[in-house]
Amino acid sequence: MGELRVRFAPSPTGYLHIGGARTALFNYLFAKHNGGKFVLRIEDTDVERTIEDSAERMMESFKWLGLEWDEGPIVGGPAAPYQQSQRRELYKKYAQTLMDKGLAYKCYCTPEELAAEREEARRAKKAPRYSGRCRNLTEEQIRKFEAEGRKYAIRFRTPDGGYTVVNDLIHGEVSFPNDEIADFIIMKSDGLPTYNFACVIDDWLMGITHVIRADEHLSNTPRQMMLYRALGAPLPKFAHVPMILAPDRSKLSKRHGAQTVEEFRDKGYLPEAIVNYIALLGWTPPDATQEFMTLEEMIELFDLSRVSSTAAVYDVQKLTWMNGQYIKRLDPEDLMERVIPFVEAAGLATRQELEARKDWFRQAVITMQERAKTLEELAHYMAFYFKPPETYDEKGVNKHFAKPGVAGLLEKCVEVLSRMPEWTIEACDQAYTELAEKEGVSRGKLIHPTRLALSGITFGPGLFDIMFVLGKDETVSRLKAAIKFIKEACE
Numbered sequence: 001m002g003e004l005r006v007r008f009a010p011s012p013t014g015y016l017h018i019g020g021a022r023t024a025l026f027n028y029l030f031a032k033h034n035g036g037k038f039v040l041r042i043e044d045t046d047v048e049r050t051i052e053d054s055a056e057r058m059m060e061s062f063k064w065l066g067l068e069w070d071e072g073p074i075v076g077g078p079a080a081p082y083q084q085s086q087r088r089e090l091y092k093k094y095a096q097t098l099m100d101k102g103l104a105y106k107c108y109c110t111p112e113e114l115a116a117e118r119e120e121a122r123r124a125k126k127a128p129r130y131s132g133r134c135r136n137l138t139e140e141q142i143r144k145f146e147a148e149g150r151k152y153a154i155r156f157r158t159p160d161g162g163y164t165v166v167n168d169l170i171h172g173e174v175s176f177p178n179d180e181i182a183d184f185i186i187m188k189s190d191g192l193p194t195y196n197f198a199c200v201i202d203d204w205l206m207g208i209t210h211v212i213r214a215d216e217h218l219s220n221t222p223r224q225m226m227l228y229r230a231l232g233a234p235l236p237k238f239a240h241v242p243m244i245l246a247p248d249r250s251k252l253s254k255r256h257g258a259q260t261v262e263e264f265r266d267k268g269y270l271p272e273a274i275v276n277y278i279a280l281l282g283w284t285p286p287d288a289t290q291e292f293m294t295l296e297e298m299i300e301l302f303d304l305s306r307v308s309s310t311a312a313v314y315d316v317q318k319l320t321w322m323n324g325q326y327i328k329r330l331d332p333e334d335l336m337e338r339v340i341p342f343v344e345a346a347g348l349a350t351r352q353e354l355e356a357r358k359d360w361f362r363q364a365v366i367t368m369q370e371r372a373k374t375l376e377e378l379a380h381y382m383a384f385y386f387k388p389p390e391t392y393d394e395k396g397v398n399k400h401f402a403k404p405g406v407a408g409l410l411e412k413c414v415e416v417l418s419r420m421p422e423w424t425i426e427a428c429d430q431a432y433t434e435l436a437e438k439e440g441v442s443r444g445k446l447i448h449p450t451r452l453a454l455s456g457i458t459f460g461p462g463l464f465d466i467m468f469v470l471g472k473d474e475t476v477s478r479l480k481a482a483i484k485f486i487k488e489a490c491e
Contacts, residue, residue, distance in 0.1 A: 002207070002209070003036060003037060003207070003209075004030075004031065004034045004035070004036030004037070004209050004210065005031070005036055005037045005039060005206070005207050005208050005209050005210070006027040006028075006030055006031045006036065006037070006038055006039065006208065006209070006210050006211075006212055007027065007038075007039040007040070007041050007203065007206065007208050007211075008020075008023060008024040008027050008028075008038070008039075008040055008041070008069075009040075009041040009042070009043045009199070009202070010024075010042065010043065010055075010058055011042075011043045011044065011046055011049070011050075012042060012044050012050050012051060012054035012055040012058065013046060013049040013050060013051060013054060014051065014054060014260075015054060015057055015058060015061070015260040015261070015262055016057075016058045016061040016062070016260060016261045016262070017259050017260050017261070018244065018252075018259060018260075018261070018278060018314065019214065019243065019244050019252065021061070021065065021261055021274070021278055022241070022244065022278040022279075022281055022282070023212065023213060023214055023241055024062065024067055025065075025067060025275060025278055025279060026212055026241060026283070026302075026304075026307065027212045028067045029279070029298050029299055029302035030210065030212060030302060030304060031070075032299040032302075033299050033300070033301075033302045033303070036209075037070040037071060038067075038069050038070050038071075039069060039070065039071045039072055039077070039079070039082070039206060039208065040059070040062070040069035040071070040072030040073065040082065041072060041082045041083070041084070041202060041206070042055045042072075042073060042082065042083045042084065043084050043195070043198065043199070044083060044084055044085045045084045045085065045192050045193060045195075045198055047192070055073070055083075057262065059073065059074065061260075061261040061262060061265070064261070064265060064271050065261065065271045065274065065275055066271055066272070066275065066295055067275075071206075079205060079206040079207065084193075084198055084202065087198075087201075087202065088191070088192070088193075090201055090205065091187065091192075091193040091197060091198055091201055092187070092191070094197075094201050094231065095154050095186055095187045095193075095197070097231070098154075098156065098186070098230055098231070099154065101230070102157070103156065103157050103230045104154050104155060104156050104157060104186060105134065105135060105137070105154070105155055105157060105183075106134065106137075106142070106152040106153075106154060106155075107134040107152055107153045107154070107155045107183075107185070108134055108137075108142075108145040108150045108151075108152045109133060109134055109153075110150065113133075114130070117130070117131055129182045130155075130182040130183055130184075131182075132182070132183055134155070135155075135157065135183060151189040152189060153185045153187060153188050153189045154185065154186050154187040155183040155184060155185050155186065156183060156184055156185075156186050156197075156223075156226065156227065156230070157183055158178060158181050158182065158183050158184070158223075158226060159178045159226065160178065160179070161178060161179060162177075162178050163175045163176060163177055163178060164176045164178055164181075164222035164225050164226060166218070166221045166222065166225065166238055167237075167238075168218070168221075168238050168239060168240055169210075169237055169238065169239035169304050169305075170215075170239050170240055170241065170242075170304065170307055170309050171215070171218070171240060171309055172309075174218065176219075176222040178222075178226075181222060181223060181226075184196065184223055186227070195220070196220055196223045196224055196227065197227065199220075199224060200224050200227040200228060200231070200233070203236060204228065204231065204233040204234075208236050209236050209237065210236055210237045210238075210239065211236045211237070211238050211239070212239045212241065212304070213239075213240060213241065214240065214241055214243060215240035215241060215242050215243060216243065217240060218240045221238055221240075239304055239307070241282060241307060242282060242308060242309060242310055242311045242312065243311050243312075244281055244282075244311065244312050244313075244314045245311045245312070245313050245314065246313070246314060247313060247314070247315055249311075249313065252314055261274065266376075267374055267376050268339075268342055268374035268375025268376035268377065268378070268379075269319070269320075269323045269374055269375075270323055270326045270327065270330075270338070270375075272294070272295070272326060273319070273322050273323040273325075273326040274319070274323075275295060275298075276291075276292060276293055276298075276322060276326075277318070277319045277322050279293070279298050281312035281313075281314065282307055282308045282311075282312040283302070283306055283307050283308070284306050284308070285298075285301045285306070286301060286306070291322070292322075292325070320373050320374065321373065323373055323374055324372065324373035324374075327369060327372055327373070327374075327375070327378070328369060328370055330369070332362055332365060332366050332369065333362070335365055335369060335378075336354075336358075336361060336362055336365050338375055339365060339375045339378050339379055340354060342375045342376050342378065342379035343379045343382070345379070346379050346380065346383065348379065348382070348383060348386040348387075349386055360469065363468070363469050364382055364385045364469050365378070365382070367460075367461040367462075367465045367466065367469060368381045368382055368460075368461060370461075371460070371461065381460065384454070384455040384456055384457070385469055385470065388474075388477070388478050388481060389454075389455060389456025389457075389478075390456070391456060392452055392453075392456050392482070392485070393452065393456060393457050393458055395458070396448075396452045396457065396458040397452070397489075397490070399448075399458075400448045400449040400452050400458070401449060401452065401482070401485070401486050401489075401490050402486075402490045406449050406486055406490075407483050407486040407487050407490075409439065409441070409445060409446060409449070410449060410450065410453065410479055410482060410483050410486070411483055412435060412439065413432070413435065413446060413450060413479060414476055414479050414480060414483070416431050416434075416435050417431065417467075417472065417475060417476055417479070418472075418476055420472065423468065423471065423472045424468065425462075425464045425465060425467075425468045426464075428463075428464040428467045428468065429464045432446050432447065432450075432463075432464075447463050449482070450463060450467075450479065451463050451466070452482070453478055453479050453481070453482030453483075454466055454467070454470060454475060454478050454479070
């Protein structure tokens with residue numbers, strides 16, 4: 001048996017979506033598990049819908065996810081080129097081969113004639129289907145069409161009768177009656193190949209042994225199998241992965257939130273969390289309770305037989321939770337590096353400033369590591385460390401500032417904190433315990449207004465962690481500002 005080879009072949013008409021990323025991941029895992037090759041091919045023959053930088057951005061997304069291809073654009077390989085727009089002569093060559101064999105023919109039907117056929121079928125309440133009117137043209141008819149300057153497409157002559165049976169590795173045996181598949185176009189009148197034809201030629205010449213793709217392509221498979229057989233090419237094995245549905249089991253769309261890998265990256269999701277999550281959309285590891293896996297572990301465990309034949313349900317809340325779990329598990333040094341771009345984007349500090357205060361920044365990050373579910377959220381939560389609050393949470397003000405005696409209690413906090421010989425989490429904690437006992441109030445009467453004074457909000461990490469990160473001078477300064485605010489606005 002030869003080398004196992006799979007491919008992922010996106011069209012550059014948009015950006016890498018969760019569904020496409022999952023299909024690519026399944027191909028990658030299958031290849032690596034079996035010691036095979038993962039090929040990336042860009043199917044860019046749909047000129048009108050192609051977006052200029054789409055292919056490049058897709059490849060960036062693949063690299064960010066850690067899905068490096070063995071052959072394809074940039075890295076090259078023995079089956080180059082890996083971009084369909086650069087392979088047009090090959091498609092013309094094999095289209096001619098099929099015509100020479102009498103298995104394909106020129107179709108001179110105009111768009112108007114084909115539209116009329118469809119309308120006639122509609123009125124007869126039949127499925128629109130090419131009639132085959134150009135299937136057996138005489139030489140005289142061809143000369144007439146040529147003289148009229150008619151352009152032609154090339155159609156494949158589908159077999160009469162019988163069935164084309166797809167032995168799908170996920171769905172099992174699926175039969176398609178040949179009589180329901182009309183002669184289909186393989187080369188358009190503009191000289192470009194159709195999807196089904198280009199796909200077959202490329203998969204054949206690139207030695208693809210397994211075609212793993214979305215199940216929306218299952219209906220294309222009998223046409224492709226006909227082409228393989230007509231060309232005398234070996235059939236690959238097919239596996240069609242069920243689609244991903246929204247939580248309400250409708251088709252996934254923009255209204256269900258972020259869809260592209262880029263969007264998730266820019267919101268501060270971790271690539272390893274995304275890969276882990278999408279791997280479990282339709283695939284179950286041998287230990288069904290196992291939720292967290294490295295890419296290496298997935299490679300070791302992956303088996304197509306454990307891919308479900310039913311649709312998976314996408315839940316962004318589950319993904320976000322999983323991302324938070326991954327953030328919790330990161331080494332602080334790693335997390336610091338990953339969150340820096342988000343701190344910069346928020347205008348809080350530059351990389352140079354953060355590197356100059358590395359120990360302080362590390363401590364600030366650690367205080368938020370347990371709470372943040374994304375890197376963007378982490379940077380947002382940390383904002384108050386970089387600058388004093390300009391405003392205070394309104395509900396917090398009513399609950400913690402607007403009560404009698406609060407300003408006086410905070411003044412006593414300032415007195416105690418200013419005299420502290422050492423500034424540690426433990427020392428700050430002890431100081432507030434002793435002050436609460438001395439004033440005959442609960443610790444909460446000191447902690448809650450202090451938290452609001454320091455951060456402007458009523459939630460976050462432990463108060464004494466915050467105080468330690470801010471340092472004595474900044475803590476005292478912010479308390480004094482809050483006291484001034486209370487006296488002016490609340491008393």
